[in-house]
Amino acid sequence: MRTATSLAERPGMQADTGPAVAAAPATIVAFPSARPPIGAKLKSLLGFVAERLLPPAIVLLAVGVIWQLVCSEPGASLPPPSQILNDSWELIANPFYDRGGLDMGLFWHILASLKRVAIGYAFAAVVGVALGTLVGQSRLAMRGLDPLFQVLRTVPPLAWLPLSLAAFRDGQPSAVFVIFITSVWPIIINTAVGIRNIPQDYRNVARVLRLNPLEHFTRIMIPAASPYIFSGLRIGIGLSWLAIVAAEMLIGGVGIGFFIWDAWNSSLIGDIIVALVYVGIVGFCLDRLVALAAHVITHGTTSS
């Protein structure tokens, strides 16, 4: 592509020869597109495995072996991996069973938690971007609201729970509210910084074009601030996943948090560890999902 652009940069009179010039690099491009031999493909695959998959696999194995050795002694307070596999095998092998009541597979618990997170986080995203835009755009709004935000954002998520239980008189909306209030602050603050950092040039473009406020918001402000907005959204999704487990422990019902609490009450330590692995993997997937959305929407201008 580099060749194509530099060739096409010639003076205007030669513009008519554009197609001919453009055709030349095409033959060069044709060379690497020839199919590489199977051997080379296999080699690069092996290289990927050796470089990316082997190191974490070795670390995982080492941790497992050490754990097994340390916890195998009689009187150890935590079970070794072999015992977890043995005790909680049904939980690991079959996440989809449902025997009514709260006796169901981890998939259903995770799904219930994800639903709460989805609702709370969606509210947080909308409110956060809206308030962040207001604070980023208006100096007066910033002076009025920023101190409030700075204080409220340091309140630990669970501290909101009693208050929301008192307000909503029900566990379900309270949990959703805790998710909302936990994840909204980084979204507000990052959006505000992003809006404040929009270069004056872009605002001038909007003014010369006489974009109306809605067009200015959708065509200039949101795309220009989107790298910041998405970093706020990423922090927010991580925090809401942190908060849901704690909130569900107190609220009860179906959900991964209550599942862990219930397992603790039944002394099923193996189940707790399996659930923790699930929580970690789901949290990781949520983070990557938001990062992927950021990458797609901002055309790769945000680093993931």
Next chain:
Amino acid sequence: MHKPYLSLSLVGKTFSRGAATTEVLRDVSLDVAQGEYVSIIGHSGCGKSTLLNIIAGLTEVSSGAVLLENREVTEPGPDRAVVFQNHSLLPWLTVYDNVKLAVDKLFRGTKSAGERHEWTMFSLELVHMGHAKDKRPAEISGGMKQRVGIARALAMEPKVLLLDEPFGALDALTRAHLQDQVMAIHARLGNTVIMITHDVDEAVLLSDRIVMMTNGPAATIGEILPVPLARPRQRVQLASDGAYLSCRAAVLRFLYERNRFVEAA
């Protein structure tokens, strides 16, 4: 004598921050005819960019007025399209979409979707950028970005095209090439152009008149030099042309003898 197309009368601008006030421009008066190419030249800090922003409507005057076709300029608008110094293309849009944004906004009511596409492509072809329409600004060179910036401004069909040191950030060869393209476009479309520059050769080569600014604070127009060279102009032939050289010498004398740049203490 007919009325001037664009007219600045006794324009002054004072910036104030707290108790400190700085008078940047004082009593700037200038008449520009339709189709004329006027350059504004001066040392850095003389307020020439402020003057351009005032004509664009991006900065308000403190005193005096700017009239375009006998109507006072009070806010920015597409009839005074600006090509910004650092191109200011929107990086999340392709080259095509950057121009299309302006075309869609201005001609939504008057042109059909097909016509708007045609007009966008026509504007890009004017600066020979049609081949890169699907690239993003980060993927093209500085000179190409500036060409797209010019295409976006031209697509607005402005009454006055305002160029704010459009070639300042480019290397000498790219700059010369772009100057030729701007001359060709000016010859073809007959736009009224006001260009800020600090390059003496650029000013003489492109302009019908050169407005020379005195040093700030309280800068004003020191002298206006007509450039009596026939168009189309060829830079190579002009390099040894007597009239060209005397214009060039006049600007240099103004800038380096009578209004030497004084380093702020």
